[in-house]
Amino acid sequence: MTREDWADAALAALGERGLAGVAVEPLARALGVTKGSFYWHFKDRRELVAAALARWEELAVDAPIAALAEVDDPAERLRRLVAIAWERPEHLRAEQALAAASEPEVARAVAHVTARRLEFLVQAYRELGEPPARARQWAATAMATYLGTGLLLRAAPEVAPTDAAFRALVRHFAATLLPASSR
Amino acid sequence: MTREDWADAALAALGERGLAGVAVEPLARALGVTKGSFYWHFKDRRELVAAALARWEELAVDAPIAALAEVDDPAERLRRLVAIAWERPEHLRAEQALAAASEPEVARAVAHVTARRLEFLVQAYRELGEPPARARQWAATAMATYLGTGLLLRAAPEVAPTDAAFRALVRHFAATLLPASSR
């Protein structure tokens, strides 16, 4: 039982039961240990949440940005980003639990992640020739669509009943998220 | 102190502190009364959440649909819907708290509301001449964008620093959410 085991379990619980579900004693039961283990690896619950947030930023921001760093064509970069972002729908679940959280520390982490993502998007849209203000609008639209998809799939799974339907929907996203001049 | 006062306070708390913030004793303190008042008007906390959800459906679904019932042109109906939906950003806050909730009863209510909204959207896109599958994709895109805007404004308020910028962003939404053939 390592510190990383706890952080991963916390991130999973976050996606399934929300931030309130990241509770020491229930997690301990699920992992088959007691609180004694937890308080050996962590100072308190805040530290666990912080570790889960750090893990999330790695998986959700650092990895994708690194994977797309060497794609020169901005339109192709955006298309691949769409593909990566919607690749595993289960990853979307932790997203909204975090984005909807009202705890100040979580909000700070979410704001940081969002700022990095928006920066990446604005850069791509600018390379497509969009002026700054419009590039920011396109970036905001893309972010909103992405974040909202997690909420939508939770509320209405029937909008993408099959894998094929989901992929078709993502293609539709990709089409609406590129300026007409760049398709 | 009426039942409606409690339901409104619950809905407000939902937007500010999430579903976990809809707690009887803190609400009572905020309202300047005690639990005695609450348990006079309600059986238990579940009933309060149900009342808040019902209030939400009225404000967020029944009212807009009624207001748009007599707009014959579907493109104009969608444009007005965008204007109404993003009219008061503070209303967006309760949205994602609800949509991200993991409680089954809340999920059911959210699913019901989402289904009604999607039905309304699909109908409009079909009237625009889109075939069924594409109409559903457009509807899903519009819903995702709407839901995601709440999350985005919370995570990155700087994407719409002024009222003018926010209105410009909403105009951008309206443009991307209409098929090119219907602009």
Next chain:
DNA sequence: TATGGCACATACGCAAGCGTATGGAACATA
């Protein structure tokens, strides 16, 4: 001016989660 009900307040027991304090098994080290 008694009397019922209405709309609360007060006081209780209970469960769940947090954090701490301490005990103990297993293993390495000397």
Next chain:
DNA sequence: TATGTTCCATACGCTTGCGTATGTGCCATA
């Protein structure tokens, strides 16, 4: 074989919120 460290279990007190039971002021009605 003693000793120390690691990793976890157990047991405790504390807080917060839920739901219930009961007390109480007030107002209408007769």
